Amino acid sequence: MGLTATGIAIAAVLSVFAVAVWRARQPWQPGRIWRVPWHAVMALALVLLLGLLAHLASLLTGRPMTPRGLG
Structure with a gap:
């Protein structure tokens, strides 16, 4: 996955997170x-x-990046 695709994925995850925060704050x-x-x-x-x-x-x-425990 290249830099552009990673940026798009980060933006998508941030938007999902923002919607989840907004919906979680609404009263039951x-x-x-x-x-x-x-x-x-x-x-x-x-x-x-x-x-x-x-x-x-x-x-x-x-x-x-390599995990510390597996290196």
């Missing part, structure tokens, strides 16, 4: 049967964002 409406677990969506978006930011850092520096 009694009588609704099913709700999307917005806090879980936020957590997943944060994990994806951290991975994409690590990928962006490896693209900008030219050195792949």
Whole structure:
């Protein structure tokens, strides 16, 4: 994945995170049967964002990031 695709993916994940924050802050409406677990969506978006930011850092520096425990 190149620099442009990584930037687009980061923007998409940030927009999903922003929508999840907005929807999680809305009050609960009694009588609704099913709700999307917005806090879980936020957590997943944060994990994806951290991975994409690590990928962006490896693209900008030219050195792949390796885990400490596996090296």
